[in-house]
């Protein structure tokens with residue numbers, strides 16, 4: 472149960488602050504994609520961060536941190552646009568580290584929470600920046616409270 476809730480929190484963090492802000496695909500031959508006709512030899516840009524912040528997909532509360540939006544799965548959270556949630560990409564070239572990254576995050580969080588509770592330090596300044604990946608410009612200072 473706790474691990475499942477952790478999954479919701481990790482999903483919501485990856486939605487708001489997707490480490491990879493975009494992916495590209497090379498179009499080899501002319502292809503129809505939904506309503507679009509894509510000509511050959513173009514690079515197709517998939518703006519992950521923009522999709523993750525689109526109120527038409529997520530609702531008016533799109534900018535709020537609400538892990539519970541994932542409680543009934545990605546389809547429900549995205550209003551049946553599952554391809555709008557792409558922290559690890561999609562398709563044959565999806566991230567090979569997907570499961571590893573999620574399990575590692577859950578293990579690390581579990582090891583911390585077994586020993587400490589934590590609060591955000593007043594020194595923290597919220598400033599996500601894009602330096603190859605999305606990251607906190609000034610780090611994330613937390614105050615640990617031993618249990």
Ligand code: HEM
Nearest residue numbers: 490491494558559560561562564565566567568569571572
């Ligand atoms: C939170 C952590 C991570 C995020 C958000 C992430 C995200 C991504 C994304 C968006 C892609 C592009 C997928 C696509 O083009 O459809 C990708 C590809 C890839 N990732 Fe990750 N990744 C993460 C962790 C990892 C880890 C831990 C590893 C290795 C242990 C890894 C290895 C790879 C590799 C090798 C590819 C290229 C796959 C291919 O082109 O066939 N990633 N990742």
